[in-house]
Amino acid sequence: MIWRTEIPYKVNYFTWLLAKQAILTHExxxxxxxxxxxxxxxxxEQVETVNHLFLHCKWTDQLWQMFI
Known part of the structure; x- marks a missing residue:
C-alpha cells in the first residue's frame, strides 16, 4: 500500500522504514x-524509540497538532 501512492520516493521509503520500525533511533x-x-x-525525558520519537514526544506532539 505504501508503494502505490503518488508521493515522492523519499517519502515512500521513509514511511516504509517507519512502518518496519527500522529508523535509526538511539534504541x-x-x-x-x-x-x-x-x-x-x-x-x-524518555528512551528514544520509534513510537516515542514520532508519536509520544512532547515536541513532535506539537508538530502533529500544527498539521492536524
Missing part, C-alpha cells in the same frame, strides 16, 4: 553498539 543504534545514551534528543 536501534544501541542494538548495534551498546553503551550509547538512549534518552530522546528532543525532550531528554
Amino acid at each position: 536501534n543504534l544501541n542494538k548495534r553498539k551498546p553503551n550509547l545514551c538512549s534518552s530522546c534528543y528532543l525532550c531528554e
Whole structure:
C-alpha cells in the first residue's frame, strides 16, 4: 500500500522504514553498539524509540497538532 501512492520516493521509503520500525533511533543504534545514551534528543525525558520519537514526544506532539 505504501508503494502505490503518488508521493515522492523519499517519502515512500521513509514511511516504509517507519512502518518496519527500522529508523535509526538511539534504541536501534544501541542494538548495534551498546553503551550509547538512549534518552530522546528532543525532550531528554524518555528512551528514544520509534513510537516515542514520532508519536509520544512532547515536541513532535506539537508538530502533529500544527498539521492536524
